[in-house]
Amino acid sequence: MVGQALTSVAIVGGGPGGLGTAIALSKLPFLRVTLYEKNPEPREAGAGISLSTNAWKVLDLLGASDGVKGGSKSNTHQRNAYTGKVLSVVQNPENSEAHHRGAIRARRTRLQSALLAKVPEGIIKYGKKLVFLEDLPGHGVRLVFEDDSEVIPDIVVGADGLHSIIRKALFKDHQLHFTGNSAFRVLVPRSKLSHIPDITSTTAWWWGEAGHVYLSDVDDEDESADPLFEITVRSYREPDIPGKTVFWGIPATNQKVGSRVENFDQRLKDAIRAVPEGEWREFATFAGPRLDKIIGWDKIALIGDASHPLSGAFGSGATFAMEDGWILARALELTHSAGLPAQEALEIFDHIRSPYYAKMYRNLDETKAKMQQFKVENTEFDAFLKAKIDTFLYGDKDFIHKNDIEKVWKDYLLTQVRSK
Structure with missing residues (x-):
């Protein structure tokens, strides 16, 4: 790398997605990575977080899985909240003896701590609340923080959550x-x-x-x-x-x-x-509605809730965000090795992840339509609840909870080889 300028990357937001992205990108020697977090110290809002096969896959890739433990979800009951009647009991196959790790519910702080431990020292800057950003064609993105400090990175990763200021700047008509x-x-x-x-x-x-x-x-x-x-x-x-x-x-x-x-x-x-x-x-x-693209200005990538404001509909948002960051790192690695501009990496990232989120939106729409129709046809509450449980919780969600993000990347590379 002697004589070559490093590409600067600013990650905005220190949640699981931002931290996971920092881990993945910091392993690439041609990048200079900085994460900007608005809070003055590490802080995680919420209570528990669900982790399943898809989470373990990406946490393994990030080297952070050993630091996460929680309560097993091997025995899950569904009940009528008024009567307490048990409507369904599911023994999660992931929690069988054949699997050394299964579906768990963990403290959100546990996941945060495991990821923080893998972020190289000096990358995170605390007390940096983003208040303004501006496209500087040919130069990068100007980021202005509440403390009046400014930076101009080459690439920006918007990991700033559901109410993303970066998404608002890129897509002004998008409303939550x-x-x-x-x-x-x-x-x-x-x-x-x-x-x-x-x-x-x-x-x-x-x-x-x-x-x-x-x-x-x-x-x-x-x-x-x-x-x-x-x-x-x-x-x-x-x-x-x-x-x-x-x-x-x-x-x-x-x-x-x-x-x-x-x-x-x-x-x-x-x-x-x-x-x-x-x-x-x-x-x-x-x-909010689905975004047609989750990149913008040829230098910004949105990840996690910033890219797909689904309001936690699938209970796997932190995993989605970490998957986003890992794929972005692979795309940047690929284009750098081929001597291509970073813009090409963002296009690859969008090509892989946008259709995945589109599938989630379609799943939600289809589930909502099914439940509305079932409610019209059935007046018995327990029957409606059973249908809701079977459709919303236990319908076809393998594309989410069993997603193997490493295989997704390998499949993409294979399609590129075949297309040449």
């Missing part, structure tokens, strides 16, 4: 909307809930007409004498607040959360009452 859904999340010691029947015994979804409750371990029992347990209360019909754009991780009272489950089974109400006051956090969900 409040979905009407809010999630109230908390992690509490399992011991505070273990006296309540059927609450901590399995991973479980308790389904209601206007919301549901999700329960799961987030710790490996072998690691802790009193492992943490997640409760998520999701409400489907929250009032829209004019002007509300970001409502993420704000405190919620026990009374507010309890009011969303006042008609649910007593066991759920008891579990919510057992949470110490001040622990709940509220997360309002937003979504």
Whole structure:
């Protein structure tokens, strides 16, 4: 590399996607990588995060899988939230003895810590909130931060989440909307809930007409004498607040959360009452239409929620973002070795990842249509719930949860060889 200028890359956002991208890109000697994170220190909002085959695949590629442990999702129950009736029990085949790692629910902070440990020292700059960006044709992208500092990298990776300022700059007409859904999340010691029947015994979804409750371990029992347990209360019909754009991780009272489950089974109400006051956090969900392209200005790539504002519809958003970053690294590596400009790498990245997200949007649309039709044809609530469970949770999602991102890249290379 003597005598050759390094290509500078700015990653905006220090969530799992940004961290995973920093790990993947920092291994390429022709790049100079910097990650800009708005918070003054490492911080992860939320509670638990689900990791399955697709997550383990990309975490292995990033060298971060050994640092992530959590609660097994081998035994998942689906229940009627009003009666407690068990509608479905699934033994996850990934958690069989034939698999050394299966589907788990882990603390989000565990994933963050595992990724942070693999990011080379000096790459992350904290306290850097992006407030403005400008295309400088022929020169790069001017990034301006809240502290009035500026940088002009050659390439920008927009890992700045659902409310991405970078996406807004690239696609000015793209608008998000409040979905009407809010999630109230908390992690509490399992011991505070273990006296309540059927609450901590399995991973479980308790389904209601206007919301549901999700329960799961987030710790490996072998690691802790009193492992943490997640409760998520999701409400489907929250009032829209004019002007509300970001409502993420704000405190919620026990009374507010309890009011969303006042008609649910007593066991759920008891579990919510057992949470110490001040622990709940509220997360309002937003979504937007699919982007035709997830690159722009010939030098910006959007990853994760910035590229596909799906409002967490598949419970695998962090994995999608890490997959994005790994594919971008492979594309840059390929074009550099061929002496091609970085613009070509971004086109390859878009060629691989845009159709994948398009398939997710189609899946959501098809599922919604099926459920609307089934609701018209069936008035019995348990039957509707069973159909919802079978379609939304256990329908054809292998293209997501069993995705092998390394094979995706190898298949792309094979198609290129065949086309020549």
